[in-house]
Amino acid sequence: MIKINNFLTSLQGCNSMQKLKRIHAQIFVNGCHSDPSIVEKLLNFCSVSVSGNLSYARILFSQIENPRISAWNSIIRGSSQSPYPLEAILLYNRMIQDSHCHPDNYTFSFLLKACFKAKADKKCREAHGSIIRLGYLSDASVSTNLVRCYGGSGLVETAKKLFDEMHEKDLVAWNSMLSCYSQVGLHTEAMEIYGRMRTSNVEPDEFTVVSLLSSCAHLGALRFGIEMHKFAEDNGFIGNVFVGNALIDMYAKCGDLERARQVFSSMKKKDLSTWNSIIVGLGVHGCGAEAIWFFRQMLGLGVRPNAITFIGLLSGCSHQGLVNDGIAYFHMMRSEFWLNPSIKHLGCMVDLFGRAGKFEDAFQFIENTEARDDPVLWRTLLSACRIHRNVVMGEVAMRNLVRLSSQNAGDCVLMSGIYADTGDRQGVSRMRKLIRYQGIKTNPGWSWIEIDGIVHKFVVDDKSHTDIKEIHCKLKEVVHKSRLAGYVEEMSSSIGFQSTEESSEAWIGNSNNYHSEKLAIAFGLTRTPPGTTLRIVKNLRVCRDCHQLTKFISKAFNREIVVRDRVRFHHFNGGVCSCRDFW
DNA sequence: GTAGGGTTAG
Numbered sequence: 001m002i003k004i005n006n007f008l009t010s011l012q013g014c015n016s017m018q019k020l021k022r023i024h025a026q027i028f029v030n031g032c033h034s035d036p037s038i039v040e041k042l043l044n045f046c047s048v049s050v051s052g053n054l055s056y057a058r059i060l061f062s063q064i065e066n067p068r069i070s071a072w073n074s075i076i077r078g079s080s081q082s083p084y085p086l087e088a089i090l091l092y093n094r095m096i097q098d099s100h101c102h103p104d105n106y107t108f109s110f111l112l113k114a115c116f117k118a119k120a121d122k123k124c125r126e127a128h129g130s131i132i133r134l135g136y137l138s139d140a141s142v143s144t145n146l147v148r149c150y151g152g153s154g155l156v157e158t159a160k161k162l163f164d165e166m167h168e169k170d171l172v173a174w175n176s177m178l179s180c181y182s183q184v185g186l187h188t189e190a191m192e193i194y195g196r197m198r199t200s201n202v203e204p205d206e207f208t209v210v211s212l213l214s215s216c217a218h219l220g221a222l223r224f225g226i227e228m229h230k231f232a233e234d235n236g237f238i239g240n241v242f243v244g245n246a247l248i249d250m251y252a253k254c255g256d257l258e259r260a261r262q263v264f265s266s267m268k269k270k271d272l273s274t275w276n277s278i279i280v281g282l283g284v285h286g287c288g289a290e291a292i293w294f295f296r297q298m299l300g301l302g303v304r305p306n307a308i309t310f311i312g313l314l315s316g317c318s319h320q321g322l323v324n325d326g327i328a329y330f331h332m333m334r335s336e337f338w339l340n341p342s343i344k345h346l347g348c349m350v351d352l353f354g355r356a357g358k359f360e361d362a363f364q365f366i367e368n369t370e371a372r373d374d375p376v377l378w379r380t381l382l383s384a385c386r387i388h389r390n391v392v393m394g395e396v397a398m399r400n401l402v403r404l405s406s407q408n409a410g411d412c413v414l415m416s417g418i419y420a421d422t423g424d425r426q427g428v429s430r431m432r433k434l435i436r437y438q439g440i441k442t443n444p445g446w447s448w449i450e451i452d453g454i455v456h457k458f459v460v461d462d463k464s465h466t467d468i469k470e471i472h473c474k475l476k477e478v479v480h481k482s483r484l485a486g487y488v489e490e491m492s493s494s495i496g497f498q499s500t501e502e503s504s505e506a507w508i509g510n511s512n513n514y515h516s517e518k519l520a521i522a523f524g525l526t527r528t529p530p531g532t533t534l535r536i537v538k539n540l541r542v543c544r545d546c547h548q549l550t551k552f553i554s555k556a557f558n559r560e561i562v563v564r565d566r567v568r569f570h571h572f573n574g575g576v577c578s579c580r581d582f583w
Numbered sequence: 584g585t586a587g588g589g590t591t592a593g
Contacts, residue, residue, distance in 0.1 A: 037584085044585070073585060109586045141587045148588075175588045182589095210589040217590095245590045276591045284593090311592045318593080347593045380593070567593070 020046065020056055039064060040071050047078025054078050069101045076107060080114035088114035089123055103130065105139040112145035121153040140166070144173045151180030174202050179211040187215040188455075191224075204231070206240045213246035217253035220537035220564055223453050225250045229263075245273045252281025255535050255562035255569055275303055280312035285569045286578055288313075288320030295329075307339055314348035318355050319568055319579070326352040346371055347380050354384025359393045375406040383541075386414050391427075394418045409435055409443060417544075447516035447538040451527045458519040467523070475514075475522040482552035485575075490545040517546050517563065525557060533560040541565045551575050 024042065032038045039060065046057035061067065061075045072095045079088035092111050095101055103111070108131055115124040128146060136142045143166050150159035163169070163177045174197045181190035194212055197204065204212075209232050216225035229247055237243045244267040251260035264270075264278045275298045282291040291313055298305065310333045317326035330349055333339045341349075346369055353362035362384065366377045378400040385394035398415050401407040412431045419427025448457040458465065465471065479487070517536055524534040542550075542565045554561050555575035563570040571578035 041584080048585085070585065077585075104585095106585050113587075139586090144587045170587095172588050177588095179589065205588090207589045214590065240589090242589050247590095249591060271590095273591050278591095280591060306591095308592050315593055342592085344593055351593060376593085 020053060024060070036064075036068060036071075040068070040074065043071055044074040047074045048081070052078070054082050067099065067101070069104060069107070072099070072101055073104075073106045073110060076114070077110040080110045080117065085114040085117035086120070089118065089120055103134070105136045105142050108136055108139075108142045109145050112142070112149050116145070116149045116152050119153060121149075121155075124149040124153065138167065140168060140170055140173060144176050147173070148176050148180065151176075151184065154184065156180060156184055156186065169200070169202070171202055171205060171208075174200075175205070175207040175211065178208060182211045182215045185218065187219045190215040191219075206232075206237045206243055209237055210242045210246045213243075213250045217246075217250040219450075219455060220254050220448070220535060221450050221453075221455060222251075222254035222256060222535060223450055225254055227453075239268070241267070241269050241271050241274065244269075245271070245277050248274065248277040248281060252277070252285070253564070255285075255564060255571070257281065257285055257287070270303075272303060272306060272309075276306070276308045276312060279309055279316070283312040283314075283316030283319070284567075285571075286316070286319035288316035288318075288322045288325070291316035292322075292325060305337060305339075307333075307342060307345070310339065310341075311344055311348065314345060314352065315568075318348055318352035321356050323352055323356050323358065343371055343374055343376055346374075347376050350377050350380040351384065354381050355387065357384075357388050359384070359388075359390060363393065363396070373404060375401055375404050378404070379411060382411060382414050386417050389418060389421045391418055391422055391424070407434070407438075443540065445516055445538065445540045447520040447536050449520040449524050449534065449536050451524065456520070456523060458516040458523070460516055461514040462516065462519055465519075465523070467526075470526060471519055471522050472514075474526050475518060478518075478522055478525065478553055478557075479549070481556045482549055485552050485556045487549055487552040490548060515543060515546050517542060518549065521550065521553060521561065525553075525559070531558065533562060536561070536563045538563065538565050541567055542570060547577065547581070551577055 027033050027038060027042065043057055043060045043064070046052040046060060047054060057075060057078050061071065064071055067075075072091070076088045076091050076095075079085065079091060082088075088110060092103070092107070092114075095103070095107075108127060111127055112124065114120070115127065124146070131137050131142055131146070143162060147159045147163050150156070150162065159177070159180055163173065166173055174193070178190055178193045178197070181187070181193060190211065194204075194208070197208070209228055213225060213228055216222075216228065225247075228250075232238055232243050232247070244263060247263045248260045251257070251263060260278065260281050264274065267274060275294065279291045279294050279298075282288075282294065295305070295309065295313055298309075310329060313329050314326055317323070317329065326349065330341065330345065333341060333345070346365075349365055350362050353359070353365060359381075362381050366372050366381065369377070371377060378397045382394055382397040382401070385391075385397060394415055398407070398411065401411050412435050416428045416431035419425075419431065444459060446457055446459045448455050450456075456465070462468065517538055520536050520538075521534060524536070528534065542563055547570070550561055550563065550570070550572050552575065553559065554572035561572040563572070568579065
């Protein structure tokens with residue numbers, strides 16, 4: 001009789017369906033099929049192993065007369081890892097209804113994994129009830145899975161409560177909570193969790209670093225990101241491809257392209273995300289040509305691009321005015337790689353034409369696409385009209401937004417900006433009325449700057465900062481010095497309308513000196529030694545007047561200033577901006 | 584002999 005171990009050894013080297021069947025047949029020949037543990041082993045292997053085969057596992061499972069809990073667990077686990085996690089939930093239901101088996105802590109772990117992947121919120125809550133009833137909440141793996149499930153369905157508070165109630169929080173539990181905050185965009189909370197983790201004496205690992213770097217990227221917290229980089233180096237995490245990718249993304253999003261390139265070239269192991277991170281990073285910095293260069297390298301090495309690669313490429317082309325390249329890559333996407341353009345790709349194309357002032361092309365592009373009723377495309381066209389002060393096309397875009405009943409405050413402010421730029425007071429007042437009449441909510445604008453590892457946040461006309469008097473004083477000096485160098489306030493403010501800011505900032509008449517990014521820059525100037533680069537992050541698009549003033553500041557104070565706005569990066573140096581005034 | 588965590592998207 002062949003020993004069980006022999007089967008296991010042959011399974012290890014098994015990579016084809018035929019071999020699997022052969023082993024299965026041998027089990028029969030040797031009369032081992034009546035031993036449930038042997039069949040369960042085979043089942044578990046087929047369900048879970050990378051070289052396994054879930055379809056075969058299903059057949060095997062169907063042949064077991066009264067599956068024991070371990071068999072149920074194997075098949076539920078296999079399905080939860082597959083592209084059809086819903087199947088795991090159905091199997092669980094069958095087990096509860098039709099078998100005499102009771103779920104254990106393993107069953108719940110696998111079930112919850114499936115719930116997370118399938119976004120099955122209701123089932124998650126139901127499982128939560130059973131878990132409490134059966135006393136499995138104290139199991140670390142089960143409760144960590146619950147935390148992820150609630151976090152993934154947006155119920156972050158519930159996730160946090162469960163996490164806080166966990167008796168023994170191990171590293172995986174901390175990492176799950178951290179990534180939960182990071183993924184829903186609560187980056188400050190993610191940082192707080194990290195702080196608590198450290199004070200609880202839990203040593204971070206690669207997973208911790210990756211989630212944290214993602215939060216650093218969104219916050220624009222370069223200093224903290226550099227610290228994390230150092231930490232990763234000291235702890236031997238640098239060979240990890242996730243860590244490398246997250247580092248590239250963090251450096252790019254924090255405005256330090258040079259370091260992003262360095263990390264990229266130092267990485268021995270690269271995957272698709274590595275290439276995407278550098279291409280997308282270069283794209284938002286307006287380095288379209290360089291993004292194309294990387295794209296060609298990538299193709300040369302046989303790495304197949306995906307939809308994200310093309311987002312990076314197309315946005316790079318649009319920010320650098322590479323219209324023909326953009327068109328070529330848009331077609332290449334479908335013809336060579338069988339990728340269907342998403343609304344984001346279409347948006348990039350409208351932006352590509354619009355930014356280059358090719359309004360007729362932009363308009364025709366929207367009209368000829370199936371997504372012509374998607375407000376995103378008209379909104380993109382409207383932004384381009386703002387750059388080029390195109391009233392006629394701006395009104396076309398605005399009319400379409402109204403037709404689709406989706407005009408928001410940002411759209412009205414953009415349109416107002418176009419009217420203001422062309423001196424049309426009536427147009428401005430029409431837009432103001434539209435906002436008041438429809439009660440459209442405006443989006444408050446803020447900017448932040450990181451000084452000595454602390455993030456300082458400013459809103460328009462901020463009075464809350466403890467050093468606000470000093471900041472205002474500095475701002476006066478800054479404006480005075482810039483005026484001497486030739487700075488003139490933008491025309492639009494002289495008719496009582498403040499520029500492009502898509503926010504309530506825009507509606508506060510004469511407060512243009514107190515826009516959030518101006519406050520942040522003035523603060524940065526008072527708190528950093530001469531020559532230090534200032535890095536500002538803001539949630540909206542930078543306004544024309546602030547953009548103009550920042551150019552003069554970069555020259556008058558001899559500072560490099562990097563501003564990350566909602567759309568892209570602006571590198572101000574020696575009186576000019578990398579966006580060449582097309583933003 | 585059975586478990587849980589990570590990056591990139593106008």
